Amino acid sequence: MAKIKNKKQTNPILDILTPIGLRFNKNTLHIGESFTKIYGIIKYPNKVKSEWLSKITNIPNTVVTIGINPVDNTNLVNAISRNIVYDRSIAESAKDPLARQRAEKSAEDGEKIIMQIDRENETVALMTICVATMSRDEQDFKRVCRRSESMISVLKCKMRAIPNLQKELFKHIYPTFTNREKIENILQKIVPISTFVGGFPFARSGFNDGAGYYLATDSNGGLVITDIWKRESDRTNSNIVIMGNSGVGKSTVIKHIILSEFMQNTKIVLIDPESEVRHEVV
Ligand SMILES: Nc1ncnc2c1ncn2[C@@H]1O[C@H](COP(=O)(O)OP(=O)(O)OP(=O)(O)O)[C@@H](O)[C@H]1O
Numbered sequence: 001m002a003k004i005k006n007k008k009q010t011n012p013i014l015d016i017l018t019p020i021g022l023r024f025n026k027n028t029l030h031i032g033e034s035f036t037k038i039y040g041i042i043k044y045p046n047k048v049k050s051e052w053l054s055k056i057t058n059i060p061n062t063v064v065t066i067g068i069n070p071v072d073n074t075n076l077v078n079a080i081s082r083n084i085v086y087d088r089s090i091a092e093s094a095k096d097p098l099a100r101q102r103a104e105k106s107a108e109d110g111e112k113i114i115m116q117i118d119r120e121n122e123t124v125a126l127m128t129i130c131v132a133t134m135s136r137d138e139q140d141f142k143r144v145c146r147r148s149e150s151m152i153s154v155l156k157c158k159m160r161a162i163p164n165l166q167k168e169l170f171k172h173i174y175p176t177f178t179n180r181e182k183i184e185n186i187l188q189k190i191v192p193i194s195t196f197v198g199g200f201p202f203a204r205s206g207f208n209d210g211a212g213y214y215l216a217t218d219s220n221g222g223l224v225i226t227d228i229w230k231r232e233s234d235r236t237n238s239n240i241v242i243m244g245n246s247g248v249g250k251s252t253v254i255k256h257i258i259l260s261e262f263m264q265n266t267k268i269v270l271i272d273p274e275s276e277v278r279h280e281v282v
């Protein structure tokens, strides 16, 4: 279970961590001095762009939680298969063209997911996203809600402030409570793990700076070429960390980087506790 929190501008995070008082209404709640509305995302687009999750977690004046629960693929495939059979029967028997189309689309989507899980060995998980909008000023709060709703709809997601469940939603997003089953039953959606992981900027695919070191290929066969000296708004220094299981090739990649830098006359200082590296003059 991973929870990601985001908060920008004013300071409602303090209210949520140390609330002075709590009052729950049908669609909103008051946390200390803050007006708050907790939404759940009830619909996601069929296709998402890379980094899509960071667009949600960066909405100003919100606290966003993302819950991810791994699931057993076999049970899931069986459950989706049953749904496909059901949708197909609706599609064949429905007289209303709209209901038929929807059932057909739903069956097709189910088949696509099964193919991903079964043939391509894709791991899936159940994802729950909640968005809490917060402001200390009532007028500003309305603006914050409208802006958040429109930013979510631009991403082709749908979110709803689930009526009468603001208390449960508050407990769901609050760090010291466990996840609420009632909320998960409403909001959980099946997503391939790659959709979740690819939702963040640090897991970009096709990472190619056009110059620098060729480090690897990504899962789509794209080249990963990194120029550690490149500067952009989100890359303000050259620090990197190489992580991986034992024997996976970390030292090899570091030696490759050192050699490339050495060839470009970069001054190199090595701290090498295992004495893996030697300087040989040829
Ligand atoms: N891209 C690669 N293709 C094939 N073999 C590789 C590749 N990269 C590294 N190796 C080989 O894999 C072995 C382990 O590599 P390396 O020592 O770099 O791993 P490591 O992640 O640093 O391991 P450790 O955690 O034990 O330090 C070495 O024999 C290396 O030659």
Ligand SMILES: [Mg+2]
Pocket: 250, 251, 252
């Ligand atoms: Mg090593």
